[in-house]
Amino acid sequence: MFYKKGVDGFYPSTPNIIEPFFLRLPLLTGVGQQTRRACWHWLTEHPTITALTPADLNRLCQEAAISTDRTQLLQQVFTPQLAKHVTENQRHTGCLTIVDAAYPEQLRETYAPPVVLYYLGDLRWLTGPQLAVVGSRQPSPYALRAMRRLLPQVVRQQVCLVSGLAQGVDTLAHQAALAHRGKTIAVIGTGLDHCYPAGNRDLMTELAHHHLVISEYPWGTTGARHHFPERNRIIAGLSQSTLVVEAARHSGSLITANIALQENRNVLAVPGSLDNPNSVGTNELILAGAKPILNSEHIIEEVLVDKRL
DSSP: OOEETTTTTTEOOOOOOOHHHHHHHSTTTTOHHHHHHHHHHHHHHOTOOOOHHHHHHHHHHHHHHHHHHHHHHHGGGGGGGHHHHHHHHHHEEEEEEETSSSOOHHHSSSOOSSSSSEEEEEEEGSOOOOOEOEEEEEESSHHHHHHHHHHHHHTTOOEEEEEEEOOHHHHHHHHHHTTTTOEEEESSSSSSOOOOOGGGGGHHHHHHHHHHHEESSOOOOOOOOTTTHHHHHHHHHSSSSSOOOOOTTTTTTHHHHHHHTTTTEEEEEOOTTTTTOOOOOOOHHHHHHHHEOSSSHHHHHHHHGGGOO
C-alpha cells in the first residue's frame, strides 16, 4: 500500500508498475484518445506484462493496429525528457492513472475513460453517490428557482454534485453545494493552472482547496473548442445520474445527457415552459424518456436507489 497526496492529506492507493506508461501517454503530442484507449485495452488483455519494454510496445502497436506514425510517437515514452515532463507535472498536481485502485470504477467502465486524471483537492470526493448537474450558460430566472428548490435537499443527502465550472448552471450547482455544506467536483476542459471562464477563478480556488477539481489535460494546457465536449464524457461518466436543468435544442448540455444515455446512466430533466427556448432541449429529453423532475425526492430516489434497497 502507498499513498497519493491530496490538498487535505494522503489517501491509500495501489502501486502498479505499468502506471508510468500511462502517466506519459497524455504528454505525447499527436497521440489522442483513441490510441490511448487502444493501449489500455491491450494491456488489460495482457495482465502478465508487469514492466513495459520497447519490444512489448512494438507488439502492442502491431496487435492493436496502431499506425506506424503513432508507433513512432509512442516510442518516445521511454525518453528521459518525457520522464522529466511527468515529474514537472507532478510538482503541480496529483495524477491518478486508469490502473490505479483509486481511479473511480464508474468512470473506468465507460467507453472512453481518460487514462490520467490530474487533480487538485480531496480524492475522497470520488467515492459515494454522484449527481451530474448541467444546463444553460445563460439560465433563466426559472432555472435559478428550480435549482434552489431541488438541490439543497439532494446535497443534504451527501450526494456530490459534479459539473463543469462553466458559466450559468454549472456555477450555480457548485455554489449550491458550497452553500449547503455539501460536496462538489468540477471537471474542467483546460490544465489545472487555467480557469475558464476567468471570472470563476475564485470559485475554482475554493474547490481546489476544499473539494475537488479534475482534468484530463496536463498542467499548462489552454482551452480548445474540442476540450469541452470531451470534458462532458467525464462529467457523465463519474455520475450515476445526470440532471439537465435547462437546455436549448442544440445545447452542449444535451451532449452530456446523450453520453449518459449511451453509458446506461440515468438522465433526469427539469420540465420547462413551452415558450422558453431554453427549455426545448429538456422537454424533448423528457419526451424521449428522461425522467421528469418535479421535486428533490425524484432525484434522490434515482441517485440513492442502491442504498434504499
